[in-house]
Amino acid sequence: MDDGEIPPAEMCSLREVLDLVGDKWAIRVLVHLGDEPRRFSELERALEGVSRRMLSLTLRGLERNGLVTRTVYPEVPPRVEYTMTPHAGELDAPLHALSAWAAKHRTQVAAAREAYDLANA
Amino acid sequence: MDDGEIPPAEMCSLREVLDLVGDKWAIRVLVHLGDEPRRFSELERALEGVSRRMLSLTLRGLERNGLVTRTVYPEVPPRVEYTMTPHAGELDAPLHALSAWAAKHRTQVAAAREAYDLANA
């Protein structure tokens, strides 16, 4: 038995990451944060389709898990800036690897889907 | 502006992968499949907590997207075996990278969460 596969011990790690950034908006938020601080309304405009509520919840989750820093400036009108933490920055490489996989296999996946749907019409 | 971050073009790739394996059971199924063919009941026992329904739906989804092959042996009682496709096999490395990140940052994430919860008690 060759053992190139993922041992059960890593499973929980995998689930942990997905619980952190697997939902609909978390990754988009992180990607759009990049290394520049962004304001709430900037993100709201950039992430087309996100509701205020979901953006708020997503940011709170990311902040809670230490992936995003929230800074409030005591001005009028209020200004709040969100920044990626170094932890989140290190997620960049793994995410690249994932998206590379997707790019490479996109057509095959699409073809498989079409074939499947055709067969089960 | 240095540009180590993920360009928007990769965003959709990322979402695609997550749509493929981001749900509760897909990755666990893939991991447990490894390179050995597995039967439905094997998976059902191995993935503690999965319902028949969800295992069935998950497998169908993976099959539809070309990540899993389903083979029916015309025997009595019936035997069905599931196998990872090569495409899915190549997902291994990216997933490793992700779980490595989780392993490395687990304690910090946990600490961040505790701190956050404490602050917002």
Next chain:
DNA sequence: CAGGATCCTACTAGATACTG
């Protein structure tokens, strides 16, 4: 053995309105 069909519930997320 390997599921499909059905029912029912609990959480998710959108829309809208209001506040510091």
Next chain:
DNA sequence: CAGTATCTAGTAGGATCCTG
């Protein structure tokens, strides 16, 4: 500006029963 609160529709998922 940067959110929170409330209400509601849609969906994911568990339990149960049935079939080739």
